[in-house]
Amino acid sequence: MAETTSVAHSILAPVAALAESVSDFKKRQKLACTGPFENLHRETKGVFPTLHLIQGAKFDVTSMMSQNFQVSHSFSWGASQQPPSYHFSAGYQAKKYLLHGQVDDQGNLSARGNYFWAYAPSTPALPHLEPHAHTEHQYDPNLPPHPTDAPVDPAASAAAAPAAQTPPTPPPFTKPSLTSKFQAQLTNTPGQSMVQYEHDWVGETCAINLKAINPNPLDAPAARTVGGPSTSTTGIFSVSGLQSITSSVSVGAEWVYTRLRPGAGESNTTVAVKWAPSSPGPVPAPPSLPAGFPSPYMPTNPADPHQVFAASYALSQGVAQASYWRRLNQRLEVAADVQMLITPNSVAGGPGRREGIASVGFKLDTVYATMRGMLDTMGRVSAVLEERMAPGLSFQVCGEIDYSKGGGGVGKVGLGFTLEA
DSSP states (O other): OHHHHHHHHHHHHHHHHHHHHHHHHHHHHTOOOOOOGGGTTHHHHHHSSGGGOOSEEEEEEEEEOSSSEEEEEEEEEOOSSSOOEEEEEEEEEOSSEEEEEEEETTOOEEEEEEEEEEEOSSOOOOOOOOSBOOOSOOOOTTSOOOGGGSOOOGGGTTTSOOOOOOOOOOOOOOOEEEEEEEEEEEOSSTTOOEEEEEEEEEOSSEEEEEEEEEEEEEEOOSSOOTTSOSOEEEEEEEEEEEEESSSSEEEEEEEEEEEEETTEEEEEEEEEEEEOOOOSSSOOOOTTSOTTOOOOBOOOOTTSOSEEEEEEEETTTTEEEEEEEEEOSSSEEEEEEEEEEEEOOBTTTBSOEEEEEEEEEEEEEOSSEEEEEEEETTSEEEEEEEEEEETTEEEEEEEEEEGGGSTTOEEEEEEEEEEEO
């Protein structure tokens, strides 16, 4: 018995020593998880107006039935390529799970659910915050200085009136470290229904994601051979991960295996790198604010980086993407994105392709509005303006002009209203 214990100790001791060395290295390098692989270009997407464009008109109404339950109604009409539509959705969120469902006027149904198995003890990031802050006094350059905004004598500060309230510091955000996700979509169009299973694991220095779309382990092969299996697995399966190697650099990869029919499968691997240096200090206030005036904008997390560079390359497809995002101050963010398709010459595929598109954009926040703009090398110019007219009521106007279509360009205009009650 003693010999068995000694052998086990001799085998496990090097493993424990290696694990302790890795842990010490992480602490010395101050490594932190930069998020999942799918959020590699998240900062750039948040600046560009692409996800906020509306064609025609859209009206959204959201009702908070309780602290955890809400329902939404969405109406859209006036789009040249889409008929008028109506969507009804409902969502319920608790501490351990989230449920959301949606149905439209055509009978198409979608549902998703998340279950949070555990929560990380640290708070490496804050949730997305609206740029405006609800304070009792907002700075207005057209008005005279507020009495509480003027500089006061330190000796008389105790007897002076209390200073104007600064925007409150947002509460810490607890990020789930282990999450299981389910998503389904049922449509009347044949072949468009789907089901997706996903599992996210977020550690102290890395994030791993497992995903399966329309998995079917009992699909019948197209041509069964003698003595071969009677079933075959089909679907889309992916594994991705992002690991921090220094305090500023993370590397990762994603492997996707697509098998839509039995006996016909292909795989693709994407490698990526992300550079997000630590912040040298708090985000500076807008230069338009006079000295002594408090900033009316919600403060950002000092631990968040002020600039992010991310690049990815799909090996088998020859698709490369690089993006750069930078926060200049509490109001202004800028971003640039480059996407390229590079394929070599081949006998089967013919001559290679060299194509690319570059985009630049900005996001500007004011106390009651947010503006996004973008310009790309294909001749497209787009902009979105969201005005917060009152608490719970916002108005959105957007437009896009595509000069590559000729004839002076083809334009699109959209209007939207959002009401929360």
